[in-house]
Amino acid sequence: MTYGVALRLDCGIVFAADTRTNAGVDNISQFRKLHYWRRPGDRVIVLLTAGNLGISQSVVSILNEQLAETSGVEHNLMTATSMYRAARIVGDAVREVRRVDGEALETTRSGFFASFILGGQIGSEPPRIFQIYSEGNFIEAADDTPFLQIGEHKYGKPILDRVAQSGMRLGEAAKLVLLSFDSTLRSNLSVGMPIDLLLYERDSLDVRRYSRIYQDDEYFKKLSGSWASALREAFGKIEEFKG
Amino acid sequence: MTYGVALRLDCGIVFAADTRTNAGVDNISQFRKLHYWRRPGDRVIVLLTAGNLGISQSVVSILNEQLAETSGVEHNLMTATSMYRAARIVGDAVREVRRVDGEALETTRSGFFASFILGGQIGSEPPRIFQIYSEGNFIEAADDTPFLQIGEHKYGKPILDRVAQSGMRLGEAAKLVLLSFDSTLRSNLSVGMPIDLLLYERDSLDVRRYSRIYQDDEYFKKLSGSWASALREAFGKIEEFKG
Numbered sequence: 001m002t003y004g005v006a007l008r009l010d011c012g013i014v015f016a017a018d019t020r021t022n023a024g025v026d027n028i029s030q031f032r033k034l035h036y037w038r039r040p041g042d043r044v045i046v047l048l049t050a051g052n053l054g055i056s057q058s059v060v061s062i063l064n065e066q067l068a069e070t071s072g073v074e075h076n077l078m079t080a081t082s083m084y085r086a087a088r089i090v091g092d093a094v095r096e097v098r099r100v101d102g103e104a105l106e107t108t109r110s111g112f113f114a115s116f117i118l119g120g121q122i123g124s125e126p127p128r129i130f131q132i133y134s135e136g137n138f139i140e141a142a143d144d145t146p147f148l149q150i151g152e153h154k155y156g157k158p159i160l161d162r163v164a165q166s167g168m169r170l171g172e173a174a175k176l177v178l179l180s181f182d183s184t185l186r187s188n189l190s191v192g193m194p195i196d197l198l199l200y201e202r203d204s205l206d207v208r209r210y211s212r213i214y215q216d217d218e219y220f221k222k223l224s225g226s227w228a229s230a231l232r233e234a235f236g237k238i239e240e241f242k243g
Numbered sequence: 244m245t246y247g248v249a250l251r252l253d254c255g256i257v258f259a260a261d262t263r264t265n266a267g268v269d270n271i272s273q274f275r276k277l278h279y280w281r282r283p284g285d286r287v288i289v290l291l292t293a294g295n296l297g298i299s300q301s302v303v304s305i306l307n308e309q310l311a312e313t314s315g316v317e318h319n320l321m322t323a324t325s326m327y328r329a330a331r332i333v334g335d336a337v338r339e340v341r342r343v344d345g346e347a348l349e350t351t352r353s354g355f356f357a358s359f360i361l362g363g364q365i366g367s368e369p370p371r372i373f374q375i376y377s378e379g380n381f382i383e384a385a386d387d388t389p390f391l392q393i394g395e396h397k398y399g400k401p402i403l404d405r406v407a408q409s410g411m412r413l414g415e416a417a418k419l420v421l422l423s424f425d426s427t428l429r430s431n432l433s434v435g436m437p438i439d440l441l442l443y444e445r446d447s448l449d450v451r452r453y454s455r456i457y458q459d460d461e462y463f464k465k466l467s468g469s470w471a472s473a474l475r476e477a478f479g480k481i482e483e484f485k486g
Contacts, residue, residue: 154397158426162471163478174484183401197486211486223481228405230477235406238469241417241462243440243454 001190002033002151004048005180006117006129007173008141010166012202013119013127014173016181017048020192034196035060036120037067037077040206043122045077045086046198050151051114051134052105055097059114062093083128084140087118091136098136115150120200127202155187156180170199170209175223178213182224195220244433245276245394247291248423249360249372250416251384253409255445256362256370257416259424260291263435277439278303279363280310280320283449286365288320288329289441293394294357294377295348298340302357305336326371327383330361334379341379358393363443370445398430399423413442413452418466421456425467438463 004017017033031053036046047063049056066076066089080086098112105112112134119129131148132138141148146166149157159180168176174197184191194217199209213220247260260276274296279289290306292299309319309332323329341355348355355377362372374391375381384391389409392400402423411419417440427434442452456463 154430155401157430158398158401159474161429162474169483171483171485174486175481176478178484179478186404187397187400197484199484209486213486219482219484219486226481227477230480231402231405231474234470234473234477235402235419235422237473238418238466239462240412240414241421241440241442242414243417243452243456243462 001188002050003153003156003181003184003188003191004033004050004117004150005147005153005156005160005177006046006048006119006141007147007160007164007177008119008127008129008166009146009168009170009173010202012170012204013046013129013200014170014177015046015048015117015119015198015200016177017196018181018185018191019194019196020190021053022190028192030192032196034198036198036207038207039078042205043078043120044200044205044207045083045118045120045122046200047090048117048150049114050116052110052112055094055101055105055112055114056116058097058101059090059093059116062096063090080122082125083118083120083122083130086120086122087130087132087138087140090116090118090132091138094132094134095136098134117148117150121202121205127200152184152188152191156184159183170201174199178220178223179227182220182227244431245293246396246399246424246427246431246434247276247293247360247393248390248396248399248403248420249289249291249362249384250390250403250407250420251362251370251372251409252389252411252413252416253445255413255447256289256372256443257413257420258289258291258360258362258441258443259417259420260439261424261428261434262437262439263433264296265433271433271435273435275439277441279441279450281450282321285448286321286363287443287448287450288326288361288363288365289443290333291360291393292357293359295353295355298337298344298348298355298357299359301340301344302333302336302359305339306333323365325368326361326363326365326373329363329365330373330375330381330383333359333361333375334381337375337377338379341377360391360393364445364448370443395427395431395434399427402426413444417442421463421466422470425463425470
């Protein structure tokens with residue numbers, strides 16, 4: 001399992017993904033699920049992946065091969081003229097993997113399953129985030145719901161629902177995203193640290209704030225502890241049920 | 244979908260279940276999923292149901308038919324000598340329904356699926372809670388995890404994980420359970436109000452606090468509002484991410 005989230009703000013985008021993959025609970029590994037491409041001053045494109053690791057690695061490999069000058073592919077992540085075009089390129093890569101592996105995977109219980117969050121900024125476009133499905137089609141986050149989640153999204157959603165606002169600062173939104181991870185990590189063993197965290201600042205057209213948050217990270221430990229106490233304290237202040 | 248939860252305390256048990264059932268989003272009805280049987284001074288037995296409504300209603304019908312003097316059934320919920328025996332009676336009823344409907348349901352995409360929480364107190368035994376599966380087998384909640392959940396359990400679990408303690412008062416635990424519902428109702432449309440809530444006081448061997456909480460319930464509205472503000476306030480107090 002995986003947990004990945006992107007939160008689109010007026011001032012940029014916060015991306016986060018865990019790094020645990022598993023084939024059964026007795027076969028756990030660490031893999032990167034946050035990938036990015038950039039050309040400073042022109043574009044930053046970030047991809048979070050969830051689902052079958054074989055599929056998502058193949059998608060990333062295809063996207064990278066397209067960037068090689070010798071690939072002969074006309075449209076790639078570096079030539080895409082908008083984030084919408086970039087999402088179509090990723091969707092096409094998913095469909096290519098399905099052509100190769102789909103039939104074999106569909107015979108298994110888990111099927112052909114992968115999902116992606118693609119986000120970033122190209123040139124003068126505002127930052128945008130998309131969710132791309134196993135079928136290669138996609139949706140874009142709009143103002144009503146400024147965040148997208150992939151993988152094990154349920155445990156971490158209540159806090160996002162109540163607190164996420166597009167007016168937040170990057171550091172504030174990163175705190176929120178880490179709290180959403182904290183709830184998820186407590187409940188689903190197949191989501192595991194470290195967490196890859198990327199704070200994209202609007203119009204910077206570069207990646208300047210990228211961190212990998214480990215189990216023993218001081219900020220994360222403090223965040224998790226303070227939040228648990230704050231919740232208990234808030235709980236204590238509310239009137240009991242008398243019925 | 245359904246959400247049902249039982250929280251076992253030193254001073255009793257809190258049970259809650261929503262009342263929405265649906266066959267697709269365009270076919271929604273209200274059905275009771277919290278059932279109880281009692282003989283004051285002797286026993287209180289509460290059953291929460293989730294999953295296929297046909298299965299869970301059949302299980303309840305079988306349990307009720309067993310209670311008719313003419314049924315000729317030796318063991319029923321009123322003669323069971325312990326909650327463990329009562330759980331076996333419910334498990335047997337699930338297996339009986341499977342014998343009748345299992346084959347036909349297994350050919351469908353949703354399969355033969357139902358789950359149950361059974362709890363209560365019989366005579367001088369302490370109050371106990373069990374989770375009973377589609378296969379008719381079951382587990383009992385122990386001190387490490389004093390609550391059990393069925394149905395759409397993920398959204399409402401983080402708050403239970405952080406706050407639930409067996410030393411809570413009944414009214415305090417009911418507040419917690421309603422907050423867990425609040426998170427779930429916001430995220431899953433197929434879980435719907437009203438909520439049936441039963442607060443069983445240890446050794447009372449009777450049902451004295453049973454309420455149905457409707458959408459416009461003043462306490463629930465206040466709870467939901469206060470909790471959202473308390474969460475945002477607690478969030479604001481924690482240091483931002485600086486990395």
